Amino acid sequence: MVANTVRAGVEIIEVGPRDGLQNEAVTVRTDAKIAYIQALIDAGVTRIEATSFVHPRRVPQMADAEQVMAGVPRLPGVGYAGLVLNRRGLDRALAAGVDEVNAVVVATETFCQRNQGMSVAEAVRSFGEISRGARDGGLKVTATIGASFGCPFEGEVGPDRVAELVRQCADAGAGEIALADTIGVGVPADVHRLVEAVREVTDLPLRFHFHNTRNTGYANALAAIAAGASALDSSCGGIGGCPFAPAATGNIATEDLAYMLRRSGLDTGLDLDRLITAAALIEGELGARLPALLGRAGDFPGELSPERDGGS
Amino acid sequence: MVANTVRAGVEIIEVGPRDGLQNEAVTVRTDAKIAYIQALIDAGVTRIEATSFVHPRRVPQMADAEQVMAGVPRLPGVGYAGLVLNRRGLDRALAAGVDEVNAVVVATETFCQRNQGMSVAEAVRSFGEISRGARDGGLKVTATIGASFGCPFEGEVGPDRVAELVRQCADAGAGEIALADTIGVGVPADVHRLVEAVREVTDLPLRFHFHNTRNTGYANALAAIAAGASALDSSCGGIGGCPFAPAATGNIATEDLAYMLRRSGLDTGLDLDRLITAAALIEGELGARLPALLGRAGDFPGELSPERDGGS
Numbered sequence: 001m002v003a004n005t006v007r008a009g010v011e012i013i014e015v016g017p018r019d020g021l022q023n024e025a026v027t028v029r030t031d032a033k034i035a036y037i038q039a040l041i042d043a044g045v046t047r048i049e050a051t052s053f054v055h056p057r058r059v060p061q062m063a064d065a066e067q068v069m070a071g072v073p074r075l076p077g078v079g080y081a082g083l084v085l086n087r088r089g090l091d092r093a094l095a096a097g098v099d100e101v102n103a104v105v106v107a108t109e110t111f112c113q114r115n116q117g118m119s120v121a122e123a124v125r126s127f128g129e130i131s132r133g134a135r136d137g138g139l140k141v142t143a144t145i146g147a148s149f150g151c152p153f154e155g156e157v158g159p160d161r162v163a164e165l166v167r168q169c170a171d172a173g174a175g176e177i178a179l180a181d182t183i184g185v186g187v188p189a190d191v192h193r194l195v196e197a198v199r200e201v202t203d204l205p206l207r208f209h210f211h212n213t214r215n216t217g218y219a220n221a222l223a224a225i226a227a228g229a230s231a232l233d234s235s236c237g238g239i240g241g242c243p244f245a246p247a248a249t250g251n252i253a254t255e256d257l258a259y260m261l262r263r264s265g266l267d268t269g270l271d272l273d274r275l276i277t278a279a280a281l282i283e284g285e286l287g288a289r290l291p292a293l294l295g296r297a298g299d300f301p302g303e304l305s306p307e308r309d310g311g312s
Numbered sequence: 313m314v315a316n317t318v319r320a321g322v323e324i325i326e327v328g329p330r331d332g333l334q335n336e337a338v339t340v341r342t343d344a345k346i347a348y349i350q351a352l353i354d355a356g357v358t359r360i361e362a363t364s365f366v367h368p369r370r371v372p373q374m375a376d377a378e379q380v381m382a383g384v385p386r387l388p389g390v391g392y393a394g395l396v397l398n399r400r401g402l403d404r405a406l407a408a409g410v411d412e413v414n415a416v417v418v419a420t421e422t423f424c425q426r427n428q429g430m431s432v433a434e435a436v437r438s439f440g441e442i443s444r445g446a447r448d449g450g451l452k453v454t455a456t457i458g459a460s461f462g463c464p465f466e467g468e469v470g471p472d473r474v475a476e477l478v479r480q481c482a483d484a485g486a487g488e489i490a491l492a493d494t495i496g497v498g499v500p501a502d503v504h505r506l507v508e509a510v511r512e513v514t515d516l517p518l519r520f521h522f523h524n525t526r527n528t529g530y531a532n533a534l535a536a537i538a539a540g541a542s543a544l545d546s547s548c549g550g551i552g553g554c555p556f557a558p559a560a561t562g563n564i565a566t567e568d569l570a571y572m573l574r575r576s577g578l579d580t581g582l583d584l585d586r587l588i589t590a591a592a593l594i595e596g597e598l599g600a601r602l603p604a605l606l607g608r609a610g611d612f613p614g615e616l617s618p619e620r621d622g623g624s
Contacts, residue, residue, distance in 0.1 A: 155613040185612040187575040188534060212527070213609045215568040216575075219531035222500060249609065256527040263499040263528075297525045297561065300497040301467040 010225050010261070011047060012254060012268050013207065014040050016235035016282065017068070018049040018083055019251055022061050023240055024286055030064045032285045034071040039281050040236055041078055043274035045254070048072075049102060049233070050080040053089035069096035081142070085116040090130045094137045101134040102178070103127050105169060106146035107162055110153035111182075115146060124165065128172035135173055143169035144178040144209065148194060149186035159197035167201040176205045178233070181220065184213025184249060188223030195227040207231035210252045212238065212291065217252040218260055225266070232257065237279035238291035253292030255279060259299065272299050322537050322573070323359060324566060324580050325519065326352050328547035328594065329380070330361040330395055331563055334373050335552055336598055342376045344597045346383040351590035352548055353390055356582040357566070360384075361414060361545070362392040365401035381408035393454070397428040402442045406449045413446040414490070415439050417481060418458035419474055422465035423494075427458060436477065440484035447485055455481030456490040456521065460506060461498035471509035479513040488517045490545070493532065496525025496561060500535030507539040519543035522564045524550065524603065529564040530572055537578070544569065549591035550603035565604030567591060571611065584611050 017037055021028055028036075037048060050072060056063035065082065072080060081100045082093035093101055105123040106112035112120045127143055134141040148162045166177050179194055195206065208224040210217040210233070221232050238253030255275035258268045276295040283290045329349055333340055340348075349360060362384055368375035377394065384392060393412045394405035405413055417435040418424035424432045439455055446453040460474045478489050491506055507518065520536040522529040522545070533544050550565030567587035570580045588607040595602045 150612055183612070184609065185575075187572050189576045213605060214571055214612070215524070215530050215565065215605045216572050218527050219534050219572065222531050249605065253527065259526055260499050260528050260531070263497075264501045293525060293527045293561065297496065300462055300495070300526070 010229065010266060010268070011231040012045070012257065012270065013047045013049060013081075013231055013233045014045045014236060014254055015049040015209070015233045015251055016040070016237060016239055016254065018052050018062070018081075019209075019233070020235035020237065020239035020282075022052060022059050024061060026286050026288075027061060028282075028285050030067045030071065032282075033064070033068050036236075036278060036282045036285070037068075037072050039274070039278035040254075041073065041075065042271075043236070043278055044268075044270040045236075046077055046269075047079050047231075048081065049083060050098070052083035053092040053096070054083070054085055065092065066096045069098060084130055086126050087129050087133065090133045094133070094139075098139070100140045100142065101130065102142045102144055103130045103134075104144045104146050105165055106182075107157050107165060108147055108151040108154040111147050111151045114153070120165070124168045124172070127169055127174075131169075131173040140175040141173065142176040142178050142207065143172075143174035144180050145169070146180050147182045148179040149181040149190050150183060152183050159194045162194060163197040163201050166198050170202040170204055174204060176207055176231070177202060178207040178209050178231075180209035180233075181211055181217075182209075184211035184217060186210070186220055187216050188219050191220050191223040192227050195224075195229075199228075205230040207233065209233040211240065211249055212252050213249040218256065221252055221257055222260070222264070225261075236275055236292075237282050237295075239282060239286065250291050253279070253290075253294070255294040256292055259294050322541065322578060322580070323543040324357070324569065324582065325359045325361060325393075325543055325545045326357045326548060326566055327361040327521070327545045327563055328352070328549060328551055328566070330364050330374070330393075331521075331545070332547035332549065332551035332594075334364060334371050336373060338598050338600075339373060340594075340597050342379045342383065344594075345376070345380050348548075348590060348594045348597070349380075349384050351586070351593050352566075353385065353387065354583075355548070355586035355590055356580075357548075358389055358581075359391050359543075360393065361395060362410070364395035365404040365408070366395070366397055377404065378408045381410060396442055398438050399441050399445065402445045406445070406451075410451070412452045412454065413442065414454045414456055415442045415446075416456045416458050417477055418494075419469050419477060420459055420463040420466040423459050423463050426465070432477070436480045436484070439481055439486075443481075443485040452487040453485065454488040454490050454519065455484075455486035456492050457481070458492050459494045460491040461493040461502050462495060464495050471506045474506060475509040475513050478510050482514040482516055486516060488519055488543070489514060490519040490521050490543075492521035492545075493523055493529075494521075496523035496529060498522070498532055499528050500531050503532050503535040504539050507536075507541075517542040519545065521545040523552065523561055524564050525561040530568065533564055533569055534572070534576070537573075548587055548604070549594050549607075551594060551598065562603050565591070565602075565606070567606040568604055571606050
């Protein structure tokens with residue numbers, strides 16, 4: 001039974017301000033990003049991937065990384081991560097005062113080349129450099145293995161390939177491993193296979209990053225917890241990807257995830273109503289209906305109301 | 313591991329033409345419903361809840377129940393169920409030539425009164441009458457326990473209450489028990505608790521009916537299979553509810569469910585591309601974007617394409 005295998009204390013990492021926003025077509029003003037982050041903190045979020053220190057030409061939405069970091073509230077118990085893809089990004093992140101660093105190695109050559117303009121081997125070397133730099137700066141560094149469940153260019157990705165990259169990143173000083181289903185193709189059986197393979201090479205804390213592209217993201221999140229994951233990424237509102245592009249889609253939504261976990265007997269420390277408020281805020285900025293469902297359906301049990309007639 | 317606990321041979325019951333359509337604001341023409349059913353059969357669907365024999369004033373969308381049944385293709389290996397709420401509905405269903413009957417008892421007084429104008433005890437007595445009539449006509453009858461996971465009017469519903477209704481319906485001749493999360497509030501832990509309670513009172517085949525109202529429907533589907541369910545309801549396109557009403561939402565989508573199950577090593581016998589075609593057909597009729605995601609994201613591995621830059 002899931003109820004017996006899930007553990008208390010899974011950590012929710014809010015990635016809406018970074019992964020959620022970076023693919024949105026609408027450019028969100030810096031002050032609106034900061035208001036979104038403030039609303040997330042008001043809802044109980046304590047670990048936030050606030051921005052990405054990527055070249056502004058690659059991801060224009062993240063061009064204000066320094067301004068975002070300069071504007072976010074500095075509070076005890078609230079930490080900000082910055083995503084970095086190379087040494088230059090790390091230097092910017094350190095200068096901007098991030099609390100931790102998330103660095104990406106994509107598992108396939110084609111996608112790695114497109115994502116960060118280097119081969120997988122070069123990305124692993126770059127991770128080593130980022131890792132040393134971050135740790136020299138006193139910061140924890142997470143190694144995110146992108147496309148761990150499948151690649152949009154090369155198709156299936158074997159758990160052994162992912163595990164080998166995990167081993168290399170662990171050797172290079174990663175303090176946490178994040179396995180990303182970047183294109184939302186995985187199912188719970190994949191999660192279990194991947195954890196099995198990765199546990200052969202490291203005991204580092206495991207974090208998962210799911211997109212709900214094919215409606216498997218929430219099942220995957222529960223599977224990850226059952227398999228021993230210590231942390232899950234999610235984006236409040238389920239933002240991410242362009243709502244008008246055929247194959248793009250968002251991360252699993254923080255509020256929907258928190259609903260499922262609370263009802264599964266896992267306290268996330270998050271306030272669902274305030275998460276819905278934060279999502280409404282960013283929905284207003286983006287001007288598009290968000291993928292998260294809790295804000296539309298309402299909490300349960302909550303304010304109960306008529307639903308339907310004549311069926312089941 | 314999920315991969316080790318799921319079984320081959322779970323049956324997918326297509327309920328799009330009934331539960332999917334009945335809450336849609338747009339009235340769909342009879343020939344379009346029949347074309348949708350034909351497209352579903354082309355995709356490999358063999359068990360279809362084709363319509364509901366409810367009073368046309370209650371559910372105008374189902375006013376053409378007889379015409380739908382008169383128009384559907386009669387093929388070896390393809391069976392049609394009709395939903396009925398009382399003896400009058402059963403008589404219509406028998407006259408229309410359904411292959412099986414699905415009768416509903418809602419687990420709470422308020423919802424049962426609103427759904428079918430009777431108390432729960434009256435609904436159980438009515439089920440007994442329907443069951444006798446169906447079996448006299450040589451047909452199998454399913455007892456669907458509505459609001460098994462929660463009620464929009466009364467809140468939480470205890471597994472023991474559901475199990476007691478299951479016992480009464482089993483005693484009254486049900487050949488299958490369907491547990492419906494009518495308002496989409498359940499999580500996998502609820503599924504397991506409910507199966508445990510119901511298994512105390514019956515060995516009948518268990519079928520589950522999930523709505524994805526709060527993004528827990530697909531996780532619930534996997535949990536149901538792991539708990540020993542023999543059948544799952546889903547609607548192609550994920551239709552159901554009015555897309556413009558705040559709290560309404562559809563069943564889990566057949567194509568998204570079939571994707572998850574195929575990738576979990578479970579063959580459903582369904583053709584994903586043809587399911588997507590069937591969903592597109594009904595999407596055109598309804599003129600609204602459907603909740604199913606596979607049609608937008610594409611199968612994987614399928615035709616691989618660029619997805620995103622600069623992140624994970």
